[in-house]
Amino acid sequence: MLKIENVVSGYGEVSVLQDISFEVGHEVFAILGANGAGKTTLMKTIAKAIPLMSGSMSFEGEDIAGETSYEVAARGIAFVPQEHNVFPTLTVLENLSVGSTLLDKARKNEKIEEVLNTFPALKAISKQKAGSLSGGEAQMVAVGRALMQEPKLLLLDEPSAGLSPLYVDMLFSKIADIHKEHKVSVLVAEQNAVKTLRVANKALILTLGKIHMIEDADKLDESVIKEGYNI
């Protein structure tokens, strides 16, 4: 589905990611790594929020290296950034609605129902401004808005950052549901390796902008992860 080859990327003249190559199929694929490993840079590169310095990227066999963020979104790649991931002055319902700009009206209404069923807690706060929500609620809105795009691939950048343990458990169980029920592939960047590996099929460990290893999730044990995290 998504193929990344020899990608170099970063900010301005500074390259953060070096020679990154991997492939994501119909699965939950985890990007793991310590702080500063380059997880967010990798997610932003795929979502085209920052430009590619070199290398190639393709999605469903089509080259997307030269495309803009809205072009890759229109292809079916939805991005949920770690921070500033909701529109604070829009209500929860408006946030969901604005995610469906590419859908027709009938489909949009169906999709809102679907997302509210996936996150029932949003029903009670649907008219509340997203800027006034707690971290966990905002994260649900952000993921819900991404689902409104009817994505084929969902990019989640550190979805558990700053959430209470209760929300973290709920969120990871939702990630598994989204993959199974909505038939969406998920690429999730996380520091929380233990929780992520419970729902992931495959994992990539990033160390200082380079791939430390790519392995099936069930084959990764604690010692390998610690080595990748430089602990």
Next chain:
Amino acid sequence: MISFLTSGFFASMLSFLAIYVALTVILHLQANVAGVVNFGIAGFWGIGMYATSIFLLRFNINFWISIVLGAIVTGLIALPLARILLNLDGQAVLVGTLAFASIVENQIFVNREITGGSRGLGTIPMPIDVGPYRFIVYGLVVVAFVVALILYAWKLKKAPFGRLLFSIRDNELLSRSLGKPTFRHKIIFFAITCGLIGLFGGLTAPLHSFLLPMMVSPTVTFTAWIALMLGGQSKISGAVIGVLATEFVFFYLLRVILPLPAEAAQMVPFFIYAAYGLMLVLVLMFKPTGIMGGKRRGN
């Protein structure tokens, strides 16, 4: 009463207040919905006013067609300006649009063959000929245009395109990842709304009947901004109330209540702008969201 309602004073008051309400509502759309800080309103308004008059007087084109052409010219000039400016931050947009309005004023002075320069351009006849009632009928036509604009603004804020504009204003990077070319939408919206400013500039031309470059002064921009900030940026009603609290109270109501001798009347505008400044400071101190209140969409 009927004689007052059909008087030139009332017709002029109604028309100019309606024009200022229109400019302030458009400003509300640009600033509060799309997040574009336009300090060049006078420039776009002036282009519309002069373009309409030039089509009318130099090419003998019907007035109603001329105002549409004037609006199109204004929108087309706004398009490349938006392409350059809207990629920059808010302060650069503010300075850029203000500079643009100064350039427009200067060009009207300089290009005498086209605009008449400091000698002026006129006489622009009233487009509606119903004898002594032509001024009030024209005033009502202007009001009808403003009502249509308010309805458009109201519908836009509830429409998917309005929500998209709100999302662009809130977080353009995030909005871009929803699958729509946000920058293109912002440029087109800016050009269309500037075209609307030009349309109301065209509608102003017969009210002045004789155009001079000094009419395209930054005062128009500042008055609309002050009215919007006093009335409340986040609501359409704020734009209407803001114009009533400024232009209506100081330029019309007080003149009726407190008629001053001619020599004192000349000084009045200077005191009025000082009063606007004081009101603005007080509102920002005690009710930053403006008279009509509401939470600022930007916060």
